[in-house]
Amino acid sequence: MKVVVIGNGMVGYKFCEKLIAKKLPDLELIVFGEEQYPAYDRVHLSDFFNGKGVDDLTLAPASWYAENNIKLHLCDPVLYIRNSIKLLQTYKGYVMHYDILVMATGSAAFVPNIDGIDKRGVFLYRTIEDLHLIQSYAKKVKRGAVIGGGLLGLEAAKALLDLGIKNPDVIEFAPRLMPRQLDESGSKILSNTLTNIGLNIHTNKNTAKISGKENVTGMQFTDGTSLSTDMIVISAGIKPRGELAVECGLETGINGGIVVNNFMQTSDENIYAIGECALYNEMTYGLIAPGYEMADVTVNEICRIHAKSNIRTKEFTGFDMSTKLKLVGTDVASFGDPFAQGDTVRNIVLKDTSKGIYKRINVTADGKHLLGGVLIGDTTQYNILLQTCKNKLILPPHPEDLILPARDVKKEEGAGIVALPDDALICSCESVDKAAICSAVINQGCETIDDIKKCTKAGTGCGGCLPMVKDLMVYTMKQQGKYVRNVLCEHFNYSRQELFDLVKLHDLRTYNQVLDNLGKGDGCEICKPAISSILASLWNEMVLVKGNDTSQDSNDRFLANIQKGGTYSVVPRIPGGEITPEKLIVIGQVAQKYGLYTKITGGQRIDLFGAHVSDLPSIWSELIAAGFESGHAYGKALRTVKSCVGSTWCRFGLQDSVSFAIQIEERYRGLRAPHKFKSAVSGCIRECAEAQSKDFGIIATEKGWNLYVCGNGGSKPQHAHLLATDIDSDTCIKYIDRFLMFYIRTADTLTRTATWLNKMEGGINYLRNVVVNDSLGMAEQWEQEMQALVNAYQCEWKVAIETPEIRKRFNHFINAPEEKDPTVKFDALREQKKAANWK
Amino acid sequence: MLKEPKIFEQNAHWILACKAEDVVENGGVCVKYGEHQIAIFYFTRRNEWYATQNECPHKKQMALSRGMIGTKNDEPKVACPFHKKTFSLATGKCLSGDECSINTYPIKEENGNVYICVDSLPLT
Numbered sequence: 001m002k003v004v005v006i007g008n009g010m011v012g013y014k015f016c017e018k019l020i021a022k023k024l025p026d027l028e029l030i031v032f033g034e035e036q037y038p039a040y041d042r043v044h045l046s047d048f049f050n051g052k053g054v055d056d057l058t059l060a061p062a063s064w065y066a067e068n069n070i071k072l073h074l075c076d077p078v079l080y081i082r083n084s085i086k087l088l089q090t091y092k093g094y095v096m097h098y099d100i101l102v103m104a105t106g107s108a109a110f111v112p113n114i115d116g117i118d119k120r121g122v123f124l125y126r127t128i129e130d131l132h133l134i135q136s137y138a139k140k141v142k143r144g145a146v147i148g149g150g151l152l153g154l155e156a157a158k159a160l161l162d163l164g165i166k167n168p169d170v171i172e173f174a175p176r177l178m179p180r181q182l183d184e185s186g187s188k189i190l191s192n193t194l195t196n197i198g199l200n201i202h203t204n205k206n207t208a209k210i211s212g213k214e215n216v217t218g219m220q221f222t223d224g225t226s227l228s229t230d231m232i233v234i235s236a237g238i239k240p241r242g243e244l245a246v247e248c249g250l251e252t253g254i255n256g257g258i259v260v261n262n263f264m265q266t267s268d269e270n271i272y273a274i275g276e277c278a279l280y281n282e283m284t285y286g287l288i289a290p291g292y293e294m295a296d297v298t299v300n301e302i303c304r305i306h307a308k309s310n311i312r313t314k315e316f317t318g319f320d321m322s323t324k325l326k327l328v329g330t331d332v333a334s335f336g337d338p339f340a341q342g343d344t345v346r347n348i349v350l351k352d353t354s355k356g357i358y359k360r361i362n363v364t365a366d367g368k369h370l371l372g373g374v375l376i377g378d379t380t381q382y383n384i385l386l387q388t389c390k391n392k393l394i395l396p397p398h399p400e401d402l403i404l405p406a407r408d409v410k411k412e413e414g415a416g417i418v419a420l421p422d423d424a425l426i427c428s429c430e431s432v433d434k435a436a437i438c439s440a441v442i443n444q445g446c447e448t449i450d451d452i453k454k455c456t457k458a459g460t461g462c463g464g465c466l467p468m469v470k471d472l473m474v475y476t477m478k479q480q481g482k483y484v485r486n487v488l489c490e491h492f493n494y495s496r497q498e499l500f501d502l503v504k505l506h507d508l509r510t511y512n513q514v515l516d517n518l519g520k521g522d523g524c525e526i527c528k529p530a531i532s533s534i535l536a537s538l539w540n541e542m543v544l545v546k547g548n549d550t551s552q553d554s555n556d557r558f559l560a561n562i563q564k565g566g567t568y569s570v571v572p573r574i575p576g577g578e579i580t581p582e583k584l585i586v587i588g589q590v591a592q593k594y595g596l597y598t599k600i601t602g603g604q605r606i607d608l609f610g611a612h613v614s615d616l617p618s619i620w621s622e623l624i625a626a627g628f629e630s631g632h633a634y635g636k637a638l639r640t641v642k643s644c645v646g647s648t649w650c651r652f653g654l655q656d657s658v659s660f661a662i663q664i665e666e667r668y669r670g671l672r673a674p675h676k677f678k679s680a681v682s683g684c685i686r687e688c689a690e691a692q693s694k695d696f697g698i699i700a701t702e703k704g705w706n707l708y709v710c711g712n713g714g715s716k717p718q719h720a721h722l723l724a725t726d727i728d729s730d731t732c733i734k735y736i737d738r739f740l741m742f743y744i745r746t747a748d749t750l751t752r753t754a755t756w757l758n759k760m761e762g763g764i765n766y767l768r769n770v771v772v773n774d775s776l777g778m779a780e781q782w783e784q785e786m787q788a789l790v791n792a793y794q795c796e797w798k799v800a801i802e803t804p805e806i807r808k809r810f811n812h813f814i815n816a817p818e819e820k821d822p823t824v825k826f827d828a829l830r831e832q833k834k835a836a837n838w839k
Numbered sequence: 840m841l842k843e844p845k846i847f848e849q850n851a852h853w854i855l856a857c858k859a860e861d862v863v864e865n866g867g868v869c870v871k872y873g874e875h876q877i878a879i880f881y882f883t884r885r886n887e888w889y890a891t892q893n894e895c896p897h898k899k900q901m902a903l904s905r906g907m908i909g910t911k912n913d914e915p916k917v918a919c920p921f922h923k924k925t926f927s928l929a930t931g932k933c934l935s936g937d938e939c940s941i942n943t944y945p946i947k948e949e950n951g952n953v954y955i956c957v958d959s960l961p962l963t
Binding site: 450453454490491512515521522523524525527528529547549550551553554555557558562564565566809812813814815816819821822823824838839 | 885
């Protein structure tokens with residue numbers, strides 16, 4: 001049986017995946033795609049501008065198709081279909097017979113007929129190709145505009161922001177943004193939020209003309225107003241790709257969609273259409289979940305035809321268009337009938353203009369059922385509202401409670417999911433219902449999200465349902481009498497804090513001792529690094545001795561950070577970012593000698609990349625001989641103490657920030673903690689060292705120092721809190737000692753100080769009481785413990801190169817220690833090199 | 840070709856891979872066999888030996904021998920240092936929910952020597 005698929009988009013790919021899983025004998029599957037890349041994730045297209053590459057977005061590499069015996073022809077659009085003789089011809093000249101043809105041709109951007117639309121600087125927002133073009137053009141210009149204020153248009157505007165276009169304009173024809181999903185008040189709130197993050201929103205604007213000679217210089221509107229801009233991105237909706245269908249005489253709709261029945265069959269029974277090109281019940285579906293559902297129905301059809309059966313087991317009956325989205329700077333969701341109103345409907349609205357929150361639910365007049373609604377700014381209740389709406393659950397006596405902000409977190413736990421019926425669809429991408437998830441917990445013993453994913457495939461698509469899956473799992477486990485507590489892993493029935501105290505109490509020194517005394521089984525990649533970190537925080541012994549080497553996380557085991565390709569990076573400590581010309585020269589010489597790529601890090605030091613594991617000891621011998629020591633960039637330990645130049649040179653400087661930064665860095669160097677931690681010292685309130693984004697940061701005042709704690713950069717930036725003001729250097733160090741010891745003792749594994757504080761009852765006031773006012777009476781003990789750790793410091797790399805048993809572990813081949821890994825490959829880049837891409 | 844041919848003396852179908860004392864306790868090392876790379880693990884706590892391919896199938900990195908080993912419900916496993924995908928040392932199956940798997944090879948330790956059986960691999 002020969003099945004030919006036209007189109008290699010997300011739905012076309014899903015169809016292949018689902019069909020292959022059926023393992024039909026004698027199936028020949030051929031795919032034609034017109035783009036040059038195999039199917040990629042169009043839903044997350046704007047991630048492309050956040051640094052994701054084509055590879056990250058690709059759903060499956062070309063090799064996947066080959067492994068599954070699928071013939072994939074890219075860059076080869078189908079030119080015409082002769083359905084009377086079941087034949088098609090492609091651009092590259094293939095003439096091919098088919099038994100079943102599946103059209104997954106998707107849609108194209110709708111291009112409005114505007115005067116001047118063909119000028120340079122006008123782009124579509126649809127394919128990776130479009131993004132490449134936008135990206136290179138945006139580099140050359142300052143201003144940009146987007147036509148279309150719908151979902152995709154706002155995505156496009158965010159993309160322009162990310163590309164450095166300041167205040168891009170968004171032009172919407174309708175009187176409000178996202179007219180299909182949001183009501184007027186909701187749109188207004190959204191407009192405010194978007195204006196605050198730098199978008200210029202124009203609604204009620206109809207573009208009459210795009211002006212400029214060859215290049216775009218502006219646009220004119222039908223109301224007589226105009227706007228200057230250097231580039232325009234069009235995102236004004238989609239148009240189904242039905243031209244092939246029209247040409248061969250299949251029935252199509254006004255918008256070009258290919259008419260299908262409940263089984264995705266077109267007017268020719270041997271041709272199916274799925275995804276955005278299909279027109280079902282006079283409706284096209286532009287979302288991913290219905291597309292996947294259509295793919296599933298068609299796969300069932302093919303199995304039926306293959307088995308020469310007349311019994312149909314699955315049909316498409318329309319699909320809920322509810323949607324939740326992470327938009328620019330805010331979350332937006334809309335479900336059921338978002339606009340329902342009138343005599344038979346009760347509308348409940350919660351609006352907070354300063355927080356940018358808008359929630360509307362539409363309830364039947366008797367208050368019993370939920371009809372639909374809109375959520376902006378806070379979509380945490382989306383899943384439960386959607387389920388309540390879809391399953392027609394009876395509402396509680398005060399339905400307004402459904403959208404009130406949750407104040408008591410404990411009460412929220414599990415609430416709502418209990419009431420869901422067993423067939424409530426939890427994961428719409430993979431069609432997994434509540435019963436399947438509960439059954440995975442009860443009958444298959446799943447106790448982690450990974451288990452559930454593996455067992456049911458829930459959450460493996462867009463991932464939006466994962467919080468609900470987790471709630472369901474935890475709830476079901478509790479129902480089963482399984483004790484859900486914060487334990488490390490299957491080998492230790494304790495939390496990190498409990499283990500820390502027990503290891504100390506029993507004076508345990510190695511991972512194996514800890515496992516034998518406090519755990520069971522043979523350990524894993526979760527408890528090994530966690531226990532190793534506890535041991536290091538308690539005793540500060542060299543991490544690679546006493547058989548502890550193989551219980552370290554991989555980077556700690558080789559005292560370097562593993563990088564793409566399997567080589568390592570080397571970061572010598574440069575305290576406070578201060579370095580002599582002589583030492584700079586040594587770094588340069590070492591990099592030259594061992595062929596390393598050099599880069600200045602964000603923490604004011606120099607990273608040397610591309611070192612073979614067997615070169616690490618020699619590299620470090622040379623660095624140590626020149627007076628360097630390990631920078632612990634590989635450990636969950638102190639990284640750097642960044643500094644500005646301070647009062648020694650700066651005309652504004654109040655204190656000598658560099659000297660203090662060096663003092664701090666040398667005090668806490670090598671100190672291991674539940675997670676990495678960073679610091680900085682600024683010489684005045686201009687804050688050039690960015691101390692308020694660090695785990696602890698110090699800013700000079702006229703009288704001394706202000707100490708800030710629990711800040712964080714990274715993925716969830718958080719400003720540090722002021723802990724103490726105008727303190728002298730000794731007090732400052734005392735407070736940091738106490739703060740760090742408190743953190744090390746009580747934080748969960750892999751928890752940064754910011755998250756630790758966020759979870760702490762009483763927050764910064766409680767922390768200040770403990771650290772400054774010594775409310776726990778631990779201050780003296782903690783200061784002594786810290787001093788003991790400081791005294792025990794030794795440079796790990798010095799120990800490693802001077803200890804033959806440790807040094808000999810640094811090789812790739814145990815039976816050919818002098819040989820390097822021949823699979824390591826580099827590519828040239830700007831007079832240096834980079835790791836070759838993932839294969 | 841091999842620089843130390845003595846280490847690779849053919850002994851029926853078993854290849855002498857290395858000395859037991861050279862393998863790190865509760866961890867892995869990598870053995871070069873022609874163009875192939877074999878990861879050898881000495882699970883000292885269980886007194887068990889395992890041999891697998893050194894390449895992690897996820898991103899095709901020669902790194903499994905540097906991974907942490909452990910157990911999941913008593914099944915021995917290794918975690919790749921790159922993205923912590925875990926594989927059964929006994930069956931080669933991926934334990935963290937992926938389709939990919941790794942090759943495993945018979946291995947034995949006798950009189951302080953470690954032998955692997957790599958009949959399935961051509962010596963290149």
